[in-house]
Amino acid sequence: MISLFNIGFLNIxxxxxxxxxxxxxxxxxVYRTLRDTVAVQVLILLLxxxxxxxxxxxxxxxxxxxxxxxxxxxxxxxxxxxxxxxLRRVLLMLTQSRLFRLFVRTSNTQTVxxxxxxxxxxxxxxxxxxxxxSRAQHIKVTVDTGIELQxxxxxxxxxxxxxxxxxxxxxxxxxxxxxxxxxxxxxxxSNKQREGTRNLGTRHRAGLGITEQADAVVLIVxxxxxxxSLAYQGELELDVHESDLKDRLLEKITAIAS
Numbered sequence: 001m002i003s004l005f006n007i008g009f010l011n012i013x014x015x016x017x018x019x020x021x022x023x024x025x026x027x028x029x030v031y032r033t034l035r036d037t038v039a040v041q042v043l044i045l046l047l048x049x050x051x052x053x054x055x056x057x058x059x060x061x062x063x064x065x066x067x068x069x070x071x072x073x074x075x076x077x078x079x080x081x082x083x084x085x086x087l088r089r090v091l092l093m094l095t096q097s098r099l100f101r102l103f104v105r106t107s108n109t110q111t112v113x114x115x116x117x118x119x120x121x122x123x124x125x126x127x128x129x130x131x132x133x134s135r136a137q138h139i140k141v142t143v144d145t146g147i148e149l150q151x152x153x154x155x156x157x158x159x160x161x162x163x164x165x166x167x168x169x170x171x172x173x174x175x176x177x178x179x180x181x182x183x184x185x186x187x188x189x190s191n192k193q194r195e196g197t198r199n200l201g202t203r204h205r206a207g208l209g210i211t212e213q214a215d216a217v218v219l220i221v222x223x224x225x226x227x228x229s230l231a232y233q234g235e236l237e238l239d240v241h242e243s244d245l246k247d248r249l250l251e252k253i254t255a256i257a258s
Contacts, residue, residue, distance in 0.1 A: 042079050046072060109250065111153045111178045116246045118158035119221055119228055123242075128223030129162040130172035130187065130207055132216050133253050142210060143174055146185030153180050162221075172206065172218075188213055195236050207231040217252045 027047065031040060049072040056065040115131055122129050132142070147168060151157060153175055161168045161183050171184040187206035194200060200208070207218035211231045218231040228245060230237045232252045240248055 042075070042082075046075050046079060049075065111175065112246060112250055112253065114153050114155045115158065115175070115219060116249065118155040118162075119219055119245065120242055121155070121159060122162055122221045123226045123228050126223055126226045127162055127164065127221065128203055129158070129219070129221040130203060131158070131219040132172050132174045132185070132187070132207075132210060133218070134174060134176045134181070134214075134216055142172070142185050142187060142214070143182040146171055146174070146182040148182045149180050151180045153178055172210075187218075190234075192236075195238060198238065200236075204229060204231075204236065208234065208236050211235075217249070219249060 027043075030043065049068055053065055053068045053072060056068060119129065119131070157180065158173065160166060161173055161180075163169055168183040172187050173183045174181045174185055188209040189202065189205045190200075190209035190212055192200065192205065192208060195204075201222070201224070203222065204220055207220040207229070208231045210216055211218055212234040220229040220231060221227075222229070227239045228242070230240055230248060230252060237248065
């Protein structure tokens with residue numbers, strides 16, 4: 001293997017450089033995703049233990065190196081157990097990469113047209129609604145909490161489901177492609193209770209919560225204000241204007257991470 005350069009007694013080859021760059025990129029992606037959470041502090045500690053392990057191994061401090069490696073092993077397991085929601089965000093980010101999205105289908109434009117028309121009608125009547133678009137796969141746990149429908153998505157059906165007199169109006173509708181998979185689904189609530197200066201109600205927290213745990217886009221119609229919001233990747237876009245709704249929804253559903 002051709003040597004690129006030497007650092008002291010270390011002989012650095014092209015393979016070594018690629019190896020280090022790949023690991024650095026991986027930790028950069030993880031750090032960028034977790035930087036606003038408590039988990040990043042534990043991640044930095046694990047990185048420190050890893051670096052200290054390499055240093056003690058190079059210095060031939062066998063006992064110290066063994067202790068550090070055992071601590072790092074236990075710390076890694078604890079990290080996975082304690083920070084499952086944050087790790088799910090990392091996995092979602094990876095599944096939204098350009099390469100991964102080549103292998104998954106996106107929702108049909110006709111379905112978006114039907115949903116937008118229904119949403120605008122419900123917003124004008126202050127009818128609350130939650131519509132979940134599953135982007136890569138069925139959200140099985142969420143679907144199991146509701147009533148399975150397997151019906152073609154249409155404006156009329158959505159208006160019927162979310163009619164306050166309908167037995168299915170509570171909860172969320174889950175759409176995959178052009179099919180309404182289930183209705184009256186229970187969504188996990190986000191711990192986030194405010195967005196800027198606004199308090200979030202249960203419907204908005206539910207829409208936000210599912211996007212923190214699954215690859216989904218959620219359209220939310222507020223019963224109180226009649227406003228329409230979109231939740232995606234654990235972020236909430238409030239008060240989307242009706243003229244922008246279709247474009248914003250399609251953009252999020254068909255988004256490809258750069």
